[in-house]
Amino acid sequence: MSDITRSDVAHLARLARLAVTDDELDVFSGQIDAILDTLGRVSDIPDDVPPTSHVAPLTNVLRPDEPAPSLSREAALAGAPEAEEGRFRVPRILGESQ
């Protein structure tokens, strides 16, 4: 067994900006534990097997350094909850305690 604790889950939830209830901390810690156990089997593979991050056998997929049209500013800002002075407006970044 891995040993993912409730506080690990709370920490991960905070990093991902997810609101998790007290009950969910128990549910997710059990579930993440099971996932990690399964993934942990990867470490049984001998070291001389190169890691696979992509299944497609492709490399060097590059594009030339040539400009393509951008969105208009109106289009770019259209989906923003709030905009001001041609910019995206976001709530205060640091909390009071910071």
Place this chain on the structure above:
Amino acid sequence: MTSTVDAAPYTVEEVCERFDPVMGLEVHVELNTATKMFCGCRNEFGAEPNTHVCPVCLGLPGSLPRVNARAVEGAVKIGLALNCQVRERSGFARKNYFYPDMPKNFQISQYDDPIVFDGHLDVPLDDGSTWRVEIERAHMEEDTGKSLHMGGATGRIHGASYSLLDYNRAGVPLIEIVTRPILGAGTRAPEIARAYVSALRDVIQGLGVSDVRMDQGSMRCDANVSLMPKGATEFGTRTETKNVNSLRSVERAVRYEMGRHAGVLLSGGTITQETRHFDEQSGTTSAGRPKETFADYRFFPEPDLVPIEPSAAWVEELRAGLPERPWERRARIQTEWGISDEELRDLVNAGALDLVADTVEAGAPAESARSWWVSYLTQQANTAGVELAELAITPADVARVIALVAEGTLTNKLARQVVDGVLAGEGAPDDVVAGRGLAVVSDDSALTAAVDEALAAQPAIAEKIRSGKTKAAGAIVGAVMKATRGQADAARVQSLVLERVAAGS
């Protein structure tokens, strides 16, 4: 007293009586590609906010990144110039964090397989010695957007009530160059930090892959500083002073942090590992945002991008095309031109070195090329309030003017008028000579006529010359020069005057 209270800084000399400083420098360089790292939006400084954005750099659902080939080339060139190895297979990774400057909520970066690694840079110091800075790695990533913090007193994030985001810069190709810990620098640590960033800037400028303008943010330095008791081997807790944006500030920030750390440690406190903000005005640092620990970034391979495998042949081609290192070039030029350290420094400080070199390249003797750029043209630049390089005259123009003087078509005085004409937009030197009718009157018959006329107009002086007072000829020469509007060669006129007098004119 808590560890977060700033203690009065100690001088570096005082610090180094008790401690050894350890530095690590992370320099971010924006590449000057035409487009961004992963999309075709223009990479351009100073555009109207959010006009160079698209679904990829805004992180809109369903968009997919595509790697800019020229950015990979820039990264490899930087690596080669820093004596790094180029990784045969290198991948992109997601660095996850929630912050509004990255609309995807992750930054595409590289994790454990950076494109180049294990290099060094031999940094020239002020006293003529060099200091080898080991390079751990340089990797490719994308720049973040720019935030304006509103509603606070200072424009800083602290106290702001909301922020405004411009994503024009989000996705601009960024190379992060990371040194290994710099040990043993002692009291020279601040100087070495500055010298390293300065040398790195010169090298990258020479490669032409970035504007490396610290004032515009296309080159930024994060300085990690820690202290350990003298003789210790285990590093102390470090702080990371972010986004220091001038060479002078790099030196000041390192010096300040050394002093501050010593103050905290000597009063029994402990250093908090944190990012710090450098204040240009006061030369001090203050606590910045608390940073995620490395594991909190949850790096994982970027599923939307496949690995980069630079071919050995391509790498060797790039290596062969690397320019001479700027300081090696300077040393070579100094020897070739036979100039003193001070003369070389004046050229560099005046921004004239490249211009003079290009003028010499265009065929002019070094001495004349140097003289034009550091005296007359520097005066013109100062008068106009522009940089020397911004003057509307090319090194080839200057070389042509020098050639015209050498072949006797122009006197120095006329040459200055030709240069004035070029600066005024009247065309190339030959156009100005023709347009203003400035060529030296070298036709002896025309000059002889002018001399005879002047002698006839001033018979008393002619008589003096005839009686052996050759100094009196100056007055006649002056009159001829005036008559020819300065376009005669005074020495030639002088000898003509004596000839004509002797001939009985």
